[in-house]
Amino acid sequence: MKIVILGTGNVASQLANALKIAGHDLLQVYGRNKEAAYKLSKQHNTTFTDDLKKINTKADIYIIAVADAAIPTIVKKLALKNQVIVHTSGSISLDVFKNNYTNCGVLYPVQTISKNGKTNFRTTPFGIEASNTKSLKVLEMIAKSLSANVFHINSDQRKTLHLAAVFANNFTNHLLTIAEKILSNKNLPFDLLKALIEETVKKIRTHSPASVQTGPAERKDSVTLEKHLKMLEKNPLYKKIYIAISESIQESK
């Protein structure tokens, strides 16, 4: 299929790469930042523009992979008609297109995507939603060419999935950051926790996380909880997190 990518960030870069590998034809890259658009287009031997009025109109699908806040502006400024247009955001509704496009959809990869390295989209679940059968067909072909795990999800469910992903990925990563900082304050290497972290994730391959909860809060071990809070006294932000999560663990028993 002939594709135009709008965006030059992590998601846009990784999708451009994966779509090329899947055999699609990348017609053009659009970027608000000319330099970035040029760079990404160069990588894939294609054209670029930083002007929404100069978007190539011959593509089968237009993929908007930009920051959530920029999506509505791009949708309004794009001068397309019956082409299929999609965005890749977890938290923006399909309705963002409704005043401008009849053939539209969402292509949401449930994954954390960095610019560097190569994202494994093959194992990444892709949630898709479309305004009509025509768009759905195009979207399904694109998604299935990238991933072995494509599923249908509406805007409301997708927002829930995105919220859950924030807890499971962004917040989890921040807890690991805190652990790293607590250790480095005492000159202890983060490596000491790596086997534990791997095991934590290994367990939930086969168990519900609720069923394998351990630790002082789970045991209602108030002596240890008090010790830990005292150790965190100089860091009110960490202490607040410690209290909030411990409370939630105890309430969920």
Place this chain on the structure above:
Amino acid sequence: MKIVILGTGNVASQLANALKIAGHDLLQVYGRNKEAAYKLSKQHNTTFTDDLKKINTKADIYIIAVADAAIPTIVKKLALKNQVIVHTSGSISLDVFKNNYTNCGVLYPVQTISKNGKTNFRTTPFGIEASNTKSLKVLEMIAKSLSANVFHINSDQRKTLHLAAVFANNFTNHLLTIAEKILSNKNLPFDLLKALIEETVKKIRTHSPASVQTGPAERKDSVTLEKHLKMLEKNPLYKKIYIAISESIQESK
């Protein structure tokens, strides 16, 4: 070496198992709960007791693997003299032994240990601490027979390591529990997040977690943050966690 294990819980069971496999001689199992002590001793073809006065005095090392709160009582009631005695707790100081024993130590596996399955101690870091050279030698032999990753750590550092482990393991697991609950409330399967969770952990094998932080809080995307808080309105505990972690992410930039 000849070993007596005091305790019948997750850590005691897994250690008993690993110590036998490493070729040690498990002389006896002590458990406050007679049934549990019998069961664990049976598994390893050895003797058991529920009476601290009947502890076999011929072992080279006594390993106390019980709940933190029960350690001081066991230490006081045990009628041993020059034998090496250790506990396995992350948060209890070596001082717990000081009025009763000269040959003592700590054997702390930095791992989450379930009763079922087999814990891979070979890759588990073991933090050891001892009161003197004699105890250290015994402790080192035991630890190295179990793990390829044995390191020295004092009581103060060990407490810090334990606190960091609570963030990295217990709290992380609770965030995954929350993600699972948020999804199940909308009839979405937790499986949708598994590739994302695997990737989150994969990243920190090669990157500092602080350097790969993503998400609405990191981007200071206040529109999405507001949307999420609204979605969590009916769950004040989750909302409190969302606010506390987002605040900490934004402050750590």
